[in-house]
Amino acid sequence: DAGVIQSPRHEVTEMGQEVTLRCKPISGHNSLFWYRQTMMRGLELLIYFNNNVPIDDSGMPEDRFSAKMPNASFSTLKIQPSEPRDSAVYFCASSGGVGKLFFGSGTQLSVL
């Protein structure tokens, strides 16, 4: 299996622009997670989907962030408009069982 695939690996954008991060989970996994990693706050859960349905989005910072999972093999995390404080590494992970998450390589986002 190819593992969790995220794109792009790096994204540099200007404040105010829309950013879309993409994730393809491992085939057969029914849970998908978006995490954000920063030096100050560590790894934070943004949103969690089970069977394509958002279960917990309490970690989504504000209305500028939105996530979708239109089918079992694809998810997006969108930030509109982006701000410099959104700069972080965004990880997507998928799981077929309790807690054993498989992570993608992450997207390094820099908002200037």
Added chain:
Amino acid sequence: AQKVTQAQTEISVVEKEDVTLDCVYETRDTTYYLFWYKQPPSGELVFLIRRNSFDEQNEISGRYSWNFQKSTSSFNFTITASQVVDSAVYFCALSEEGYSTLTFGKGTMLLVSP
């Protein structure tokens, strides 16, 4: 609410030394799962181990060993005879029963020098 504390932010050792990474957790559940993940300089998070709360038996895998003690709410990780390739950030994490997400500690950066 669940919480994971990794008090050691950074540890530096010389190759071949043994090193223990501490992890203390808080949860109100009686059934839960504990994890360790490794994040090497490449950035990807790599799963190392999962233990459930009913299994307090210590585990050894090569140079890695884990000591789970419910009495002190700790799940410590020891690397024996450390190697330069062990240099990474190590995260301890907790998942409560019926809830698939992980709560991570802040991580411990391990630097192994030759």
